[in-house]
Amino acid sequence: MRYRVTCLTPTLVGDGQKLAPIDYMVWRDHVNVLDQRRIFKLLSKGPRLEGYLTQLKKAEKLDFASWGGFAQNFAGRRIPFEHSSAIPVWERARAEHLFIPTFAATTAGPYLPATALKGAMRSGAVFDRWSEKTMRDLAGRMQGERAPRNPAAKLEDAPRAKRVSAGDSGAGTYSAMKVYLLRVATLAARAGKFELGWKSARGTCDARHIEESTPAFAEMAVPGTEFEGAWKEDSRQDRIRLFQASNRYAAGQLARHKRYAEWAGLGKLAAAVAALEKHVEETAGSDSACMLSIGWGGGLHSKVAYLETDDAAFRGVLREFPFFQRVMQTGLPFPKTRKIVFEGGEPSTLAGWVRLEVA
Secondary structure, eight states: OEEEEEESSOBOOEEEEEEOTTTEEEETTEEEEEOHHHHHHHHTTSTTHHHHHHHHHHOSSOOHHHHHHHHHHSEEEEEEBSOTTHHHHHHHSOGGGOOEEEEOEETTEEOOOHHHHHHHHHHHHHHTTOOHHHHHHHHHHHOSSSOOSSTTTTTTOOGGGGGEEEOOOOOOOGGGEEEEEEEEEEEEEETTEEEEEEEETTEEEEGGGGGGSOOEEEEEEOTTOEEEEEEEESOHHHHHHHHHHHHHHHHHHHHHHHHHHHHHTOHHHHHHHHHHHHHHHHHHTOSSEEEEEOSTTOOGGGTOSOOOTTOHHHHHHHTTSHHHHHHHHTOSOSSOEEEEEEETTEEEEOSOEEEEEEO
């Protein structure tokens, strides 16, 4: 059997690698990834190697006036920006914000690691088993002077997910990749209502000053990109139940994203979520397809199997961890942030939503 994954929104499933600002140069609306081996080989024949190595060691970005010819002639590959409006943002950004996470790839090209699919389906299977009572029981085990090391180990077991097997996809083409601009939206409470803000390195700026927020850039597969790989299953019924659980999980995630878009007044994001909800409705009646949120940028809702984040028991569990204590004290919805993908210079959609089909 084979599976096919179709990207419905910009998607990044990486391998932990990032392009540093000295690994590439921006030229002609593209990120030109430098072939450093060829460059070193060329410069070793003349007196310029020392100057180039000095700049690599000290500079935050390569000086285009001195080394721009490398972007034209020694680029291993060229990744276009999703929209030209992202380039002025890139030019103004600090160097520490210009590290670009890249899609997982072999020497043959980009591919989709199967672990991204299995992880998302496993979360859906666990989601289908959890209830308010389950969370209350977990919160009870967290009480006391010494909480157990892994109090939810048995609750997180998803045997049905172990009965299907997916292999890494075949290699795709780099022509399906673009560099997208992303920013982190947040909520602030004012006069009893929620207002949109944008996260920056200095704090939070209001929606009117979005250009002051901290940008992020990522190499992502464009919507419509497809990946295919091998699929094995012990039982067709196990796969059907797993896909149904994944669809219910996807519906729950999108319902919360939709509410967030309404709170924040992000009209394009709300429309994008509504379009994804239609895909969930279509796959809900299928025994061979499901919707998944995978990869980088999906946020907390793509990583936890319990979506009722306003539940008192859930918040009680989080308060046991110092990292979340301050967040819980604000009284704001949790999580209050979303990583938003920009398209055409406007906040538009969420990262990592795909359709999985098996035949």
